Amino acid sequence: MKVKQLSVFLENKTGRLNDVTKILAKANxxxxxxxxxxxxxxGILRMLVDDTEKAKEELRNNGFAVxxxxxxxxxxxxxxxxxxxxxxxxxxxxxxxxxMYAYSDSDKAITAIKPDxxxxxxxxxxxxxxxxx
Amino acid sequence: xxxxxxxxxxxxxxxxxxxxxRLKKVLERVYFNCEPYRKxxxxxxxxxxDINTIEDIVKLPFTSxxxxxxxxxxxxxxxPMSEIVRVHASSGTTGKPIVVGYTRNDLSIWKEVGARCLSxxxxxxxDVVQVSYGxxxxxxxxxxxxxxxxxxxxxxxxxSGNTEKQILMMHDLxxxxxxxxxxxxxxxxxxxxxxxxxxxxxxxxxxxxGAEPWTExxxxxxxxxxxxxxxxxxxxxxxxxxxxxxxxxLQHGTHLNEDHFYPExxxxxxxxxxxxxxxxxxxFTTLTKEGMPLIRFRTRDLTYLNYDKCECGRTLVRMAKIMxxxxxxxxxxxxxxxxxxxxxxxxxxxxxxxxxxxxxxRVNNTDTFEIKVxxxxxxxxxxxxxxIKLQKLLAHKIQSVVGLQPTIRxxxxxxxxxxxxxxxxxxxxxxxxx
Numbered sequence: 001m002k003v004k005q006l007s008v009f010l011e012n013k014t015g016r017l018n019d020v021t022k023i024l025a026k027a028n029x030x031x032x033x034x035x036x037x038x039x040x041x042x043g044i045l046r047m048l049v050d051d052t053e054k055a056k057e058e059l060r061n062n063g064f065a066v067x068x069x070x071x072x073x074x075x076x077x078x079x080x081x082x083x084x085x086x087x088x089x090x091x092x093x094x095x096x097x098x099x100m101y102a103y104s105d106s107d108k109a110i111t112a113i114k115p116d117x118x119x120x121x122x123x124x125x126x127x128x129x130x131x132x133x
Numbered sequence: 134x135x136x137x138x139x140x141x142x143x144x145x146x147x148x149x150x151x152x153x154x155r156l157k158k159v160l161e162r163v164y165f166n167c168e169p170y171r172k173x174x175x176x177x178x179x180x181x182x183d184i185n186t187i188e189d190i191v192k193l194p195f196t197s198x199x200x201x202x203x204x205x206x207x208x209x210x211x212x213p214m215s216e217i218v219r220v221h222a223s224s225g226t227t228g229k230p231i232v233v234g235y236t237r238n239d240l241s242i243w244k245e246v247g248a249r250c251l252s253x254x255x256x257x258x259x260d261v262v263q264v265s266y267g268x269x270x271x272x273x274x275x276x277x278x279x280x281x282x283x284x285x286x287x288x289x290x291x292x293s294g295n296t297e298k299q300i301l302m303m304h305d306l307x308x309x310x311x312x313x314x315x316x317x318x319x320x321x322x323x324x325x326x327x328x329x330x331x332x333x334x335x336x337x338x339x340x341x342x343g344a345e346p347w348t349e350x351x352x353x354x355x356x357x358x359x360x361x362x363x364x365x366x367x368x369x370x371x372x373x374x375x376x377x378x379x380x381x382x383l384q385h386g387t388h389l390n391e392d393h394f395y396p397e398x399x400x401x402x403x404x405x406x407x408x409x410x411x412x413x414x415x416x417f418t419t420l421t422k423e424g425m426p427l428i429r430f431r432t433r434d435l436t437y438l439n440y441d442k443c444e445c446g447r448t449l450v451r452m453a454k455i456m457x458x459x460x461x462x463x464x465x466x467x468x469x470x471x472x473x474x475x476x477x478x479x480x481x482x483x484x485x486x487x488x489x490x491x492x493x494x495r496v497n498n499t500d501t502f503e504i505k506v507x508x509x510x511x512x513x514x515x516x517x518x519x520x521i522k523l524q525k526l527l528a529h530k531i532q533s534v535v536g537l538q539p540t541i542r543x544x545x546x547x548x549x550x551x552x553x554x555x556x557x558x559x560x561x562x563x564x565x566x567x
Contacts, residue, residue, distance in 0.1 A: 005515065007513075007514065007515035009508075009513045009520075009543075009545060009546075010545070011543075011544055011545055011548070037517040038517075039517060039520070041542050041543070042520070042542075042543050042544075044514075044515060044517050044520070063545065063546060063547055064545065064546075065508070065510055065513035065545060065546045066513075067513055067514050067515055069514070069515045114515070
């Protein structure tokens with residue numbers, strides 16, 4: 001259920017994101033999902049990769065500030081209304097979502113969620129039989 | 134240990150007597166051997182014979198940095214070139230460098246005062262000292278080098294740069310003391326941490342740092358990261374180089390070798406002495422130099438003096454840490470800002486690395502004030518609001534100290550330049566725009 005997410009601090013300058021993807025490509029690491037949160041002068045790249053430890057090491061060796069956070073990966077059918085249903089359940093249980101991002105692939109969709117209260121979120125998800133990664 | 138007990142511990146009266154005698158002698162030397170000094174004294178209506186005690190020094194005109202530039206390179210020598218055995222020069226970030234000449238006797242005095250410093254740091258003939266100040270025109274390298282040889286220690290003449298080799302030598306030779314700029318010490322600390330070599334494998338116990346102003350917070354940071362006791366060594370090219378002053382183990386100020394370099398504190402605007410203990414501009418007169426003695430040289434360093442006898446037994450006057458220079462003060466939107474203030478705040482804030490870069494510019498007739506900082510590795514997170522909070526925290530802290538809110542820019546780890554000599558931490562673009 002819990003998935004390790006990598007966050008990389010990036011200054012807002014041209015080519016910085018490319019540097020990250022280049023390092024990952026070279027190390028043969030696959031990105032499964034990612035998002036960028038940004039302020040006026042820096043951004044935080046958050047991503048799920050197939051080999052978190054290796055990616056962390058490669059990026060750190062190249063001078064990037066990398067942190068690892070637990071998030072929840074939810075798996076669902078890629079059709080209208082499924083995400084809404086899950087979000088309703090979480091909202092009703094008063095699980096606050098700090099941020100989230102998603103990707104879909106043919107019949108499946110995956111949502112990465114960072115809840116404010118991890119234990120509570122896990123409990124709600126289990127009770128409602130929501131499928132996770 | 135006290136290297137020269139007689140000179141360092143004599144009573145104030147005895148020392149003032151000595152200073153007066155030496156002042157008379159040095160005035161005769163400059164008056165009869167250096168035309169610019171002779172002219173200036175004549176203009177001021179003062180002859181060497183008018184000076185009888187050290188207190189008479191106030192009758193003499195000042196010497197400024199500009200004088201040294203105007204008489205570049207060696208127009209202020211008071212000895213013939215045949216007596217000059219070495220020259221040094223200041224780094225000269227603006228305009229021409231300042232060149233100084235030393236006679237053989239000047240070099241032996243330099244070694245003597247340098248030996249006083251190293252003894253005060255507890256070093257002696259059994260100790261290995263790594264000199265990582267630059268060797269060359271800069272006084273740091275050769276100055277510290279001479280001091281180590283004088284106490285009979287073993288000098289490792291590394292000069293600056295090549296950090297990997299610095300760490301290798303420090304480790305393999307069991308170096309006990311490191312001498313460099315405080316900013317380079319931090320850089321070395323960072324590189325040692327990254328090298329993965331455990332600190333227990335190093336013999337390093339003592340840091341000898343100078344050549345740029347540093348704060349108490351920076352001292353604590355260096356001591357913590359290198360596991361050493363860090364001492365200030367004070368000096369300036371125009372007066373001698375490192376060895377003009379030093380901290381004893383009590384570290385309540387920097388003892389000045391005032392039997393050779395006579396200090397005064399003046400109000401930089403009026404040129405008058407400030408009240409004892411009050412802050413002002415430091416002025417030095419070299420009492421024993423032959424090559425290029427300077428009379429009432431205005432250093433532009435801001436500090437104050439404490440004449441109380443130190444518990445270490447020395448009677449040499451103590452100088453407070455340099456609080457900035459009259460010429461590195463930035464005036465931003467009419468507010469006086471010293472880079473040392475910014476450094477203090479950053480060092481007090483645990484989340485940030487001790488490196489920063491200030492950029493001042495003028496956009497639409499308003500000054501902009503930006504500070505780039507690095508967050509310590511463990512404080513970079515996935516939480517953008519948390520990062521923005523860090524930015525705001527630092528901006529507020531700096532505002533409360535300097536009275537002006539800066540724009541804080543967070544930059545990636547190790548992206549700010551680490552200097553190997555004197556750190557350049559300010560860019561004032563307004564100078565170029567005018």
